[in-house]
Amino acid sequence: MLTPLLSSKELFELMRLIQNSRNIVICCHHGPDGDAIGSSLGLQFYLRGLHKKTNIVAPSPYPDFLKWMPENRSITVYSEQKSTAIHLIDSADLIFCLDFNAFHRLNAMQEILEKSKAIKVMIDHHENPEEEKFNLVISQPQMPSTSEMIFHIIYQLGAYEKMSRSHAACIYTGMMTDTGAFTYNSNNPETFYIIALLMKRGIDKDEIYKKVYHSWSANKLKLWSYILNNNLTFYANNSACIYTLTREEMKTYKYIRGDAEGLVNEPLKIKGMKLSIALREDTEENIIRVSMRSANGFHCRQLAEEWFNGGGHEDAAGGKLPMPMEEAVKTAEKAIESIDF
Ligand SMILES: [Mn+2]
Numbered sequence: 034m035l036t037p038l039l040s041s042k043e044l045f046e047l048m049r050l051i052q053n054s055r056n057i058v059i060c061c062h063h064g065p066d067g068d069a070i071g072s073s074l075g076l077q078f079y080l081r082g083l084h085k086k087t088n089i090v091a092p093s094p095y096p097d098f099l100k101w102m103p104e105n106r107s108i109t110v111y112s113e114q115k116s117t118a119i120h121l122i123d124s125a126d127l128i129f130c131l132d133f134n135a136f137h138r139l140n141a142m143q144e145i146l147e148k149s150k151a152i153k154v155m156i157d158h159h160e161n162p163e164e165e166k167f168n169l170v171i172s173q174p175q176m177p178s179t180s181e182m183i184f185h186i187i188y189q190l191g192a193y194e195k196m197s198r199s200h201a202a203c204i205y206t207g208m209m210t211d212t213g214a215f216t217y218n219s220n221n222p223e224t225f226y227i228i229a230l231l232m233k234r235g236i237d238k239d240e241i242y243k244k245v246y247h248s249w250s251a252n253k254l255k256l257w258s259y260i261l262n263n264n265l266t267f268y269a270n271n272s273a274c275i276y277t278l279t280r281e282e283m284k285t286y287k288y289i290r291g292d293a294e295g296l297v298n299e300p301l302k303i304k305g306m307k308l309s310i311a312l313r314e315d316t317e318e319n320i321i322r323v324s325m326r327s328a329n330g331f332h333c334r335q336l337a338e339e340w341f342n343g344g345g346h347e348d349a350a351g352g353k354l355p356m357p358m359e360e361a362v363k364t365a366e367k368a369i370e371s372i373d374f
Pocket residue numbers: 068069132158177178179211
């Protein structure tokens with residue numbers, strides 16, 4: 034048996050909100066990752082199974098390596114189909130916000146969401162939720178992924194037996210990508226019990242791994258090699274490092290969305306590495322995107338808040354710097370100097 038995620042009060046309230054709704058929209062954060070897309074599709078499968086009119090609106094496009102996912106074509110991308118997205122949000126009476134807990138994570142879609150009079154439900158696993166902006170908050174920072182939370186909820190609502198293989202595959206993908214294929218945040222035995230339950234619904238987990246992680250282009254491999262060889266600098270006796278990625282370099286290696294995803298984890302393969310910082314020029318705005326990962330007892334979330342206008346999880350955080358790359362590097366170096374490793 035799974036430990037229930039929701040209290041009976043929360044479960045009842047969620048059921049009531051779903052029953053009373055006619056038009057449901059599911060939103061995820063800007064720059065959707067596997068968990069954002071997996072949890073959104075996972076919830077949509079459930080709600081459509083109840084014959085509820087349900088649509089997913091994502092603020093910006095998601096990576097190509099997720100484009101095999103069942104029903105992913107049903108997702109409306111705001112930055113590409115603005116009027117459809119606005120129409121969907123405006124006609125919604127219930128909006129689920131998945132895998133984010135603060136409206137600024139919606140970027141350009143923030144205002145439309147904030148203006149909407151629909152009932153808003155947050156289901157998320159990040160720290161410090163903006164609780165006051167939602168009608169129902171299901172926030173569980175100890176959970177490894179929002180997709181795992183969606184599984185729990187569907188299970189508690191008694192719909193597990195009806196879960197299709199496609200439905201299970203979406204949930205599994207989100208659980209897998211948010212834990213680096215179950216290599217971090219994944220020591221709870223219940224996670225593996227859920228994987229077993231998903232396998233019983235017919236998923237091929239080895240095939241899903243291949244579709245997500247073995248779908249590189251030759252250019253992506255060359256880009257990673259180039260960055261690691263030329264742009265990676267070590268600090269504090271190899272306890273910390275910074276690498277940069279410019280638009281010029283992206284052009285050289287025919288960069289497409291998602292090509293740099295995961296690269297920030299690579300330096301953590303070095304024994305004793307505590308902090309990896311990635312500085313990437315944004316492709317649209319004149320800002321530097323900051324991604325961080327930490328390990329070996331150091332936690333990077335506070336650093337993201339104090340130095341990089343951001344936040345996130347204890348060991349996976351990020352932010353942005355409104356300055357050119359050279360200054361961003363100096364800022365990151367100062368941030369590293371402030372740490373007593
Ligand atoms: Mn997540």
